[in-house]
Amino acid sequence: MKRIMYVLQNEDGSFYWKNENTSSSHGLKDGFENAYLFKTKKGAEQRKKIPCYSKCTIKEVELKLVE
Numbered sequence: 001m002k003r004i005m006y007v008l009q010n011e012d013g014s015f016y017w018k019n020e021n022t023s024s025s026h027g028l029k030d031g032f033e034n035a036y037l038f039k040t041k042k043g044a045e046q047r048k049k050i051p052c053y054s055k056c057t058i059k060e061v062e063l064k065l066v067e
Contacts, residue, residue, distance in 0.1 A: 001064070001065045002062055002063060002064045002065070003062070003063045004060055004061070004062055004063075005037040005038060005039060005060075005061045005063060006037070006038040006040070006041050006043070006044040006058050006059065006060060006061065007032075007035040007036065007037060007038065007044070007058075007059050007061055008035075008036075008038075008044055008047060008048060008053055008056040008057070008058060008059075009035075009056060009057055009059050010028050010053075010055065010056050011055055011056075013030065014028040014029055014030050015028065015029060015030075015031070015032060015034055015035035015036070016028060016035065016036055016047065016053060016056060017029045017034040017035060017036050018036040035061075037061060037063075041058060044058045045058065
């Protein structure tokens with residue numbers, strides 16, 4: 001089973017992150033392990049419309065369940 005999700009990556013390689021519990025904790029952090037996974041490309045595009053994230057690119061992420 002696999003699923004496609006999306007992340008925002010900045011020019012410097014950092015990723016958009018968001019704390020699941022606090023909506024005010026967000027920004028850009030180094031390392032993919034901090035990346036926020038958007039369920040849809042449209043969701044990533046909506047966040048990208050905010051000026052501070054406008055230079056980020058949307059990257060596809062394939063999640064695969066390994067048994």
